[in-house]
Amino acid sequence: EDKVVQSPLSLVVHEGDTVTLNCSYEVTNFRSLLWYKQEKKAPTFLFMLTSSGIEKKSGRLSSILDKKELFSILNITATQTGDSAVYLCAVEGIQGAQKLVFGQGTRLTINP
């Protein structure tokens, strides 16, 4: 059964700190790994990763995938209070239905 585990489940830091969120997975015939940011109800897309070792970057956020060790990290530098959210990791396998398997999420709180 496909499985995604995120850590930590909760993280509280001060504004300006750098954080690293972790996502490990087990999936049959890996196709992609996605990161979402969920502030209220609707998750919003951040990154899609398909290849190992290639960093995706958007402003202060970056992410990288390791397909050998089956994990991904999401880095946020110079955190701001607006970064406070739940960050969700999800994986998609090639076989079967095109459903994403989500992790439990990491609740990130940035204190001023």
Place this chain on the structure above:
Amino acid sequence: GAGVSQSPSNKVTEKGKDVELRCDPISGHTALYWYRQSLGQGLEFLIYFQGNSAPDKSGLPSDRFSAERTGGSVSTLTIQRTQQEDSAVYLCASSLDRGWSTEAFFGQGTRLTVV
């Protein structure tokens, strides 16, 4: 429409009643997904529609749950004889094609509370 639209945004119902949740995907999106998120949990897959193909219902937790998608557009998720454990946020997402990509968008969800 501009985005995925779900209604109602909040629904409180008595245990044992039936509820219908609606999802209006982005125009032209052929793939539609329903997920639910219980408090403090990740998103749980429920059902997936792709064009005219038979839906993938493998995530529906019981036969009290059903969903349909009329005319390849609007989808309705129905929960019969609701139970307290059905309380969750129900999220709908749509994308242009099979598989997840940057074109996949979520609606704002319906928060269902069964009392």
